[in-house]
Amino acid sequence: xRNVAIAGVGFSKHVSKRRDVNIAELVYEAxxxxxxxxxxxxxxIDACVTGNMPxxxxxxxxxxxxxxxWGGLGKPALRITTGGTTGSSVAHGAFYMVASGLYDTVxxxxxxxxxxxxxxxxxxxxxxxxxxxxxAYGVEMLPFLGALGGAIGxxxxxxxxxxxxxxxxxxxxxxxxxxxxxxxxxxxYSHLKQEGVTAEDIAATRMISxxxxxxxxxxxxxxxxxxxxxxxxxxxxxxxxPAWIKGVAACSEEPAALGxxxxxxxxxVLDDQRSCTFAANKAYKMAGxxxxxxxxxxxxxxxxxxxxxxxxxxxxLLCGQGEAPRLFDGGVMGIxxxxxxxxSGAVMSTNAIGASAMERIAECALQIMGKAGEHQVEKExxxxxxxxxxxxxxxxxxxxxxxxxx
Amino acid sequence: xxxxxxxxxxxxxxxATYSWSVGASMERFVRGLADRRLLGARCPKCSRVLxxxxxxxxxxxxxxxxxxxxxxxxxxxxxxxxxxxLDGKAGxxxxxxxxxxxxxxxxxxxxxAFVHVIGEADPREVxxxxxxxxxxxxxxxxxxxxxxxxxxx
Numbered sequence: 001x002r003n004v005a006i007a008g009v010g011f012s013k014h015v016s017k018r019r020d021v022n023i024a025e026l027v028y029e030a031x032x033x034x035x036x037x038x039x040x041x042x043x044x045i046d047a048c049v050t051g052n053m054p055x056x057x058x059x060x061x062x063x064x065x066x067x068x069x070w071g072g073l074g075k076p077a078l079r080i081t082t083g084g085t086t087g088s089s090v091a092h093g094a095f096y097m098v099a100s101g102l103y104d105t106v107x108x109x110x111x112x113x114x115x116x117x118x119x120x121x122x123x124x125x126x127x128x129x130x131x132x133x134x135x136a137y138g139v140e141m142l143p144f145l146g147a148l149g150g151a152i153g154x155x156x157x158x159x160x161x162x163x164x165x166x167x168x169x170x171x172x173x174x175x176x177x178x179x180x181x182x183x184x185x186x187x188x189y190s191h192l193k194q195e196g197v198t199a200e201d202i203a204a205t206r207m208i209s210x211x212x213x214x215x216x217x218x219x220x221x222x223x224x225x226x227x228x229x230x231x232x233x234x235x236x237x238x239x240x241x242p243a244w245i246k247g248v249a250a251c252s253e254e255p256a257a258l259g260x261x262x263x264x265x266x267x268x269v270l271d272d273q274r275s276c277t278f279a280a281n282k283a284y285k286m287a288g289x290x291x292x293x294x295x296x297x298x299x300x301x302x303x304x305x306x307x308x309x310x311x312x313x314x315x316x317l318l319c320g321q322g323e324a325p326r327l328f329d330g331g332v333m334g335i336x337x338x339x340x341x342x343x344s345g346a347v348m349s350t351n352a353i354g355a356s357a358m359e360r361i362a363e364c365a366l367q368i369m370g371k372a373g374e375h376q377v378e379k380e381x382x383x384x385x386x387x388x389x390x391x392x393x394x395x396x397x398x399x400x401x402x403x404x405x406x
Numbered sequence: 407x408x409x410x411x412x413x414x415x416x417x418x419x420x421x422a423t424y425s426w427s428v429g430a431s432m433e434r435f436v437r438g439l440a441d442r443r444l445l446g447a448r449c450p451k452c453s454r455v456l457x458x459x460x461x462x463x464x465x466x467x468x469x470x471x472x473x474x475x476x477x478x479x480x481x482x483x484x485x486x487x488x489x490x491x492l493d494g495k496a497g498x499x500x501x502x503x504x505x506x507x508x509x510x511x512x513x514x515x516x517x518x519a520f521v522h523v524i525g526e527a528d529p530r531e532v533x534x535x536x537x538x539x540x541x542x543x544x545x546x547x548x549x550x551x552x553x554x555x556x557x558x559x
Binding site: 018019020021022023024025028042057058059068069071113115116117118121 | 423424429
């Protein structure tokens with residue numbers, strides 16, 4: 001298997017409504033900087049992998065409409081959509097292509113233009129069938145499902161169960177949310193920028209469904225991300241400091257909440273996320289990492305809701321089970337901390353859904369390349385872990401990146 | 407054997423409303439229609455005039471930067487004559503009172519073509535390479551429908 005590097009990263013601006021451009025034009029805004037940054041042109045690209053949420057914009061096969069305008073004319077185009085994990089699956093698709101020797105240089109494109117879409121149809125692609133039984137009971141979930149990207153109904157049960165087990169409190173969620181909102185202010189590609197927001201400000205926001213408040217949730221975003229995956233030789237010709245993909249793994253398990261039609265859940269330990277730990281173990285092993293808590297320098301888990309900031313820090317094996325709230329209290333997870341967690345501001349601040357999981361990997365790549373600017377973590381980053389979450393909170397994708405090839 | 411007449415189903419009605427941005431290039435195209443002008447975007451590298459316009463020339467991967475007026479005359483690249491419409495029942499058709507002619511029209515001065523209605527035309531006389539001309543709505547509404555159809559010359 002060949003070594004694979006990320007040699008370039010491009011973002012469009014991320015805002016709630018880009019009414020002035022269409023999908024092809026929006027994605028181009030991420031593609032142009034990645035070509036400018038790497039000095040590559042479409043002639044250097046061997047294949048494209050794209051992804052966005054199925055059904056959100058109601059435009060099928062957007063990659064076939066847009067890939068010519070994204071530098072992919074006459075090249076293989078592969079679309080991958082795996083719900084919330086779409087972006088990480090897109091990146092893994094590109095990794096497989098280069099690692100296998102099938103293609104040398106692959107352009108990845110992940111995007112969402114939520115303002116074009118219909119909320120109910122978007123829901124239909126992620127959670128409507130899961131929630132249908134509750135409508136039948138007379139529980140009207142649609143308002144908060146719809147307002148918040150269709151997923152909170154899956155997560156409130158998980159958050160309450162995690163609090164019960166660990167002693168984590170809503171105050172922890174408030175403080176974590178405030179930290180992430182402030183990280184986002186330092187990130188030029190983030191959407192929700194609330195300069196100086198405090199935990200008290202977050203605590204004053206409306207409780208949507210216990211234990212998650214409005215301030216614990218993510219916005220709906222229009223935005224795109226592009227990356228170049230390539231071989232060791234080509235990466236070294238493009239940049240002195242590429243980010244290397246060291247390990248990849250994905251795992252699906254039992255749905256963590258709701259379940260279809262009957263409203264049941266086989267899984268009674270909703271925060272367990274064994275599929276995340278399973279994938280993390282595999283990816284760390286592939287990367288040659290035996291003690292992730294000591295060897296990982298920063299983490300970028302998929303955090304659309306505040307409680308996941310704690311759960312995934314644990315499930316990615318960066319501390320013991322139930323220890324994340326205490327470590328957060330000790331200041332470990334800030335941009336200047338020993339193990340920064342979500343320096344980008346997280347999905348909680350920016351959620352162009354199809355792009356979100358790839359942007360976790362892009363953030364790790366920027367941190368390793370030293371290109372994160374104002375939100376560059378203070379410590380040197382040799383190893384980073386990125387994570388994507390999808391399905392009925394049951395599918396986890398883990399990517400380990402490093403500053404040296406295997 | 408399972409009773410297929412009495413299976414239980416959970417029904418959900420879904421209404422969907424999309425609002426697609428037509429995009430920066432098409433905005434300008436549609437504004438041109440309100441002035442009874444067909445606008446194309448020229449690629450600075452290959453000089454092709456793209457109608458409807460695009461921000462990026464797909465062949466050259468450069469941004470189009472010049473606006474040129476094309477038409478109102480054009481040439482029929484290909485065409486079809488629609489004779490039925492859906493009757494609203496599953497898979498059913500009913501005859502149209504008046505067949506609808508649509509064509510792939512290449513406006514004069516453009517290097518691309520787009521589909522539009524060919525009006526005021528006898529379906530038996532429509533042919534490839536036929537010359538046509540734009541017919542505009544009496545009152546422009548700033549919509550794609552400001553260009554009503556193309557008629558044979």
